[in-house]
Amino acid sequence: MTDDKDVLRDVWYGRIPTCFTLYQDEVTEREAEPYYLLLPRISYLTLVTDKVKKHFLKVMKPEDVGEMWFEYEGTPLKWHYPIGLLFDLHASNTALPWNIIVHFKNFPEAELLHCLYKDTIEAYFMSCIKEADALKHKSQVINEMQKKDHKQLWMGLQNDKFDQFWAINRKLMEYPAEDLGFRYIPFRIYQVSFNIHVPILLQANLAGVASSERPFIQKLFRPVDADGQLQSLGDLLKDVFPIALTPEDGEKKFQVMIHGIEPLLETPMQWLSEHLSYPDNFLHISVIPQPTD
């Protein structure tokens, strides 16, 4: 069991070294230096980038400052995806540190959501947790909790307090003794497109994958099959996204990545959901092309 605890801790304390650079077209009084930061994988961009904003505001005139947004290699980064997911999806096989460009003007309305207050992030976070619990326990556990427990989950994430968060989250990871697992496993599978600038609208022969209306794959999936056998990651992919699996005779085309690692395909889904979920209780799975070198 200590192994499992270690896994939870490693997942929580995962960090990505990032270098924030101000966009060269931004109007500055003096030259702005890049700001380096270790971003937590499990948090959200707008939650942890206050220092970045302060740093860059020093060199800018107040009238030039709009809402801050980030982009990487031309792709605006959605703040409502966890940072780890963004990195795995976009830059997992590139050189570290992760270079993010900071913008203060020309907010891309079509692609990004506004995030002017911390409350927005909290609302979104809690709604993800509720959705996950709806899948796992028919919302029974989350509805039994008091308001202060919900608050505690959010505070634990905001202040990076592992024990505080998991004191409540463990309740969400329990299942009744007569079952062998959750009702359904909450997961989302993301894929980056071959076309760098357009992360949406893939070719038609890749059926059932993300489109602009459905940026990720989320389906009902039972952790235990009809015979009482535990389902594994491979079973999930076979069920939902068979393209990602390596064909018998072919070469490995895709990497199935969670939290920056590739779990073996025989890993049980129930275990994965309990230990490798993000704080919003979802398993965010990235499918990225295998690096060639």
Place this chain on the structure above:
Amino acid sequence: MAAVTFPAVSGSWSKANMSAAAWKRHIIRQLKHRDRTQKYMYQDLIKSYNKLLERTKIFDPLNERLQVEFLNIFSDHLNSRLDVTSTVHRLEDPETLQLQHQKEVTKLEKTNGELAVQIYELGQNLQIKQKELEELQSRLKGVEGFFSGVVKRNVELHESVKKITCENTNIKQRYDELLKQHRTKEEELQKITNDLSEATAGIVKLKSLQADDMNNDNDRECQARWAKQLASAAAKVIDTTPKTVQCNEDTANTDEAPAVIRRAFRSASATFLSPIFTLKENILYKMRRVESLCDDFKGPSFVCWSSRLPTKALEIVEAHESDINAAKFSSISQTLATGGDDRIIKLWDVVAGRLESRTSLQRSSSGITSIEFDPTGYRILAASYEGAVHLWEVNACRPTYVLTGHRHKVTAAKFKSLYHQAVTGSFDRTLKIWDLNRGACTDTIQVSSYCSDVVSLEFLVISGHHDKKIRFWDCRTKVCTNEIPVEGRVTSLNVTCDHSQLLSCSRDDTLKVVDLRKMNCCRQTFRADGFKCGSDITKAIFSPDGSFVTAGSADGTLFVWNVKTGKLEASLAGQHSSCVNAVTWSTSGEYVVSVDRGKKAVLWSDY
């Protein structure tokens, strides 16, 4: 933060445990590898970078200011350079040059002065600061001194605390000891109270026994009464049978008891036991009785030929439970009566040199002051504290009469020569004469002082008083015929058997003998070293033959004087430990009994 517990592993896990390990291990490995490459390598680097960034941010404004100043200075310098070059062009005018030099000199002097002023001010400041420093140092020293004083005081206080705790423990020990003692004392007290309760139980038992005795006495008395009545009834029967007519006659004349008794007496003249006298029959009856018994009613019933001087004590008895005030030998036998503060008259027999207790008469309500036997030896007159005088038959359980009337302590009660009369003297300053047939007082003689003793002769009553006088009274006329003064309070009177001499004992420690025939002049005085009259009731007596006079002293010694020679014949000491109250000489002359305040009676004789 609450301890985190993790979901339980269900049964199916154990089956998959071995294979589970492989993928889990893979994941763990992968996570560690990820962290190594992504986190650890960059952590320190980013931290130091950020620190440097902050520092440069601090220095930036400083830099700018310095730059600005530098620029200013540089521009000033440039300006001054310009001034110099402009003056170079006017070198050929020496006067203007001089003026300029002077201007510069004054400017420099001014600056000099300003600088000097500044130096002075700074020097002053320095001095002030030095003074302050010294002051602070001295204060510091003072504080240090105070502090060391406080430390010393602290040490002293610690020591005193230790001492006090020592004392406390000592006191506590003492307290524990005292507590133990207290407990033992309490146990003793408990024991003693138990003993006390047992003793009270014993006393209660004794008292109940006494009560039983009294009950028995009562019963006996009742039975005796019944027996008497039965006997009288029986006697009646005997008489009435032969002389029925006479009987009737007599019964017509005088009723019931007197006639019967007369008859009964006549027929049973040998037994003279029935003691009930009637008024009518008195004198005749007595005359007859006297003849038949050879009793001398006028004079003494016995004549003692010689009294023997006592030399040693035969027996010492604890006779009573309290002071013994009176003792008297019977006029006919060796029976002794003693009485005292315990309200009981005890009768003793002297048998073979020892005192044997016979009976006790217990009906008095207060202590006995004097006892007198009547010449027949069958009646006792006992005077008591509460003004009552009891007349007892020797073998009776209850007194025949209780003569009341005196209002104070009765000090003496004596039978008058006429048996049916008694005379009593009391502290209420009266002498009373009583009729013993009725139990009533016939005469009262007022005297002027407490009467302490009384003696009755045929027609004379002699009384001794607290006002140091002996008075003679004619009992027919109730008038005081003579008064003899003495030197101290009279405590007792006694006459010889032939009524010729009177002995008085008084508180000036002397005994006086007065010759009654020679018109009451004092014949002899007896004194002795060591003889002290111990109380107001000390009794001194003549021996039965009149040759000795004896009295008891305050220290318990018995003194005997010879009347003829007037000398002290014997002083017997060592038997009494307290004041001797009364002495009595047996009519046979053999024995002397003395009683004292210490409950003891001593029997003396000369063998």
